[in-house]
Amino acid sequence: MLRDVTAVRYLAPLHSGGSVPALVEADDCGTYVVKFTGSAQGRKALVAEVIVGELARALGLRFPELVLVRFDPAIAAHEPHQEVRELHGASAGINLGMDHLPGAWDFTPEAARTFRVDPLEAGRIVWLDALTANVDRTVHSSNLMIWPTLGTVPPRLWLIDHGAALVFHHRWDLSAPEKAYDFRHHALGRYAPDVRAADAELAPRVTEALLREVVAQVPDAWLALEEGFATPGEVRDAYVGHLHARVRASAAWLPTGFPTPGELAAEETRRAARTQAGRPAWLKHVPDLHGKPAAEQDWSAHLE
Numbered sequence: 001m002l003r004d005v006t007a008v009r010y011l012a013p014l015h016s017g018g019s020v021p022a023l024v025e026a027d028d029c030g031t032y033v034v035k036f037t038g039s040a041q042g043r044k045a046l047v048a049e050v051i052v053g054e055l056a057r058a059l060g061l062r063f064p065e066l067v068l069v070r071f072d073p074a075i076a077a078h079e080p081h082q083e084v085r086e087l088h089g090a091s092a093g094i095n096l097g098m099d100h101l102p103g104a105w106d107f108t109p110e111a112a113r114t115f116r117v118d119p120l121e122a123g124r125i126v127w128l129d130a131l132t133a134n135v136d137r138t139v140h141s142s143n144l145m146i147w148p149t150l151g152t153v154p155p156r157l158w159l160i161d162h163g164a165a166l167v168f169h170h171r172w173d174l175s176a177p178e179k180a181y182d183f184r185h186h187a188l189g190r191y192a193p194d195v196r197a198a199d200a201e202l203a204p205r206v207t208e209a210l211l212r213e214v215v216a217q218v219p220d221a222w223l224a225l226e227e228g229f230a231t232p233g234e235v236r237d238a239y240v241g242h243l244h245a246r247v248r249a250s251a252a253w254l255p256t257g258f259p260t261p262g263e264l265a266a267e268e269t270r271r272a273a274r275t276q277a278g279r280p281a282w283l284k285h286v287p288d289l290h291g292k293p294a295a296e297q298d299w300s301a302h303l304e
Contacts, residue, residue, distance in 0.1 A: 032097030038090025045163030
């Protein structure tokens with residue numbers, strides 16, 4: 001089960017997230033990014049975070065530890081923004097914390113141009129996203145971090161933020177476990193993700209027993225008021241049943257159609273041409289720093 005900690009120091013809100021999570025210190029001396037039950041996304045986003053995050057960890061993907069965080073709004077009374085204070089006031093009690101990754105940076109399109117990802121690792125991540133219908137890991141919003149963990153060379157890719165996954169539970173549409181999603185713009189599509197090898201490796205491991213272990217980690221209170229279900233146990237059965245059926249139907253939803261290296265190169269050329277065409281005349285001789293890393297730019301003509 002997820003560990004239970006108590007927030008003892010409020011450090012800062014993270015306005016980059018739509019749910020306005022917060023960075024807090026807890027009584028176990030850990031620092032966590034806390035997502036609140038009172039956020040606009042609601043408790044289903046936290047349920048998705050737990051189920052997909054813990055499934056990722058069980059399958060060997062890198063994902064920060066999750067904890068249940070007891071939060072007293074009084075520790076954040078100095079927060080200057082009224083809307084954030086109101087969010088805290090609506091979130092007293094148990095919330096969800098994710099271990100903070102100090103020194104990590106976002107996996108952006110610019111970072112992707114120089115960071116190498118093995119096709120099998122890319123395939124595993126894409127496979128997990130397809131299984132759990134995570135529609136929020138795109139080139140524009142990767143929800144991936146690059147973290148140079150102690151003693152690790154090179155830095156590694158870490159998954160974060162799965163609140164937009166499990167889209168079926170917003171209307172409890174369980175009728176099509178074989179449904180495919182459009183993953184052509186997945187953040188890792190440029191790495192030729194080997195989803196077939198990932199399917200052969202991971203699908204047999206996603207058993208009903210594993211799914212029950214994962215779903216059991218969601219607090220009862222986050223499932224108790226689910227419309228159409230009498231008990232939290234019934235809600236858990238629905239998650240387990242749908243995801244297990246989806247695993248068995250993986251041949252129908254395996255993502256395909258990722259761009260080839262040639263197509264990516266052509267798109268880069270078109271993008272660079274559009275950028276250059278839109279520049280004023282006085283800028284047309286300045287290198288396009290977004291086209292490739294600064295270390296690879298040819299500055300010789302501009303240093304005479």
